[in-house]
Amino acid sequence: LSFTPDDGVRYTPQEDDKGTLGVYDFHITASGRVLMVYLGDLPGTNNLRRAVSTDNGWTFTFDRADVLGDAALGGGPNSFVDPKLIELPDGRVRLIVMKQGAVYSFVTDDDLETFTQEPGARLSPTDFTEFSVGALFDPVVVRLLDGRYRMYVTAGLGGGQDHQGLVSATTP
Numbered sequence: 001l002s003f004t005p006d007d008g009v010r011y012t013p014q015e016d017d018k019g020t021l022g023v024y025d026f027h028i029t030a031s032g033r034v035l036m037v038y039l040g041d042l043p044g045t046n047n048l049r050r051a052v053s054t055d056n057g058w059t060f061t062f063d064r065a066d067v068l069g070d071a072a073l074g075g076g077p078n079s080f081v082d083p084k085l086i087e088l089p090d091g092r093v094r095l096i097v098m099k100q101g102a103v104y105s106f107v108t109d110d111d112l113e114t115f116t117q118e119p120g121a122r123l124s125p126t127d128f129t130e131f132s133v134g135a136l137f138d139p140v141v142v143r144l145l146d147g148r149y150r151m152y153v154t155a156g157l158g159g160g161q162d163h164q165g166l167v168s169a170t171t172p
Contacts, residue, residue, distance in 0.1 A: 011051055011060040017041050023138065025085045026057070027093055027112060035112050036060055037067060037083045037095065046075040048083055048097070050112060068097075068106065068115055080104065082138050085112075086149075094141070096151070101125055101135030103153060123151060123169050132158050133167070148172070 022039030051060040080097040102124035106115040125133040134156035
């Protein structure tokens with residue numbers, strides 16, 4: 001495949017983003033809006049924000065900060081980061097995020113308005129017993145043809161972060 005760059009910029013960080021934009025993902029709603037959830041203010045609150053496009057993703061407008069309500073926790077390892085969205089068969093959306101080296105999830109409606117955290121971690125370093133994992137980063141989840149889910153995630157191997165590898169886990 002060959003891609004040609006579009007002219008222009010789709011989104012510029014807003015003032016509270018402090019000029020930084022990190023990991024992001026998109027969801028197209030049933031009404032046709034394109035919603036972007038992204039990590040902003042990397043050196044500060046370092047948390048998720050939302051921007052909305054009503055022109056098929058050509059331009060985005062900042063909608064709101066502190067999507068998961070963690071801004072007051074001090075940023076850094078206290079924030080949910082590395083967002084990935086996956087649409088569920090019933091039309092809801094699951095948001096997969098990382099915090100303090102483990103993977104968590106939230107469920108929301110099609111418009112990504114209100115996020116409800118699901119109990120416990122989806123995956124943590126201690127779930128791996130055949131080798132030492134220090135932390136997990138950048139989770140991506142796909143739905144398999146048989147209805148199960150597989151998560152691919154970068155793992156800090158050997159108990160630290162100097163060596164990394166791609167690991168996966170699958171729902172029963």
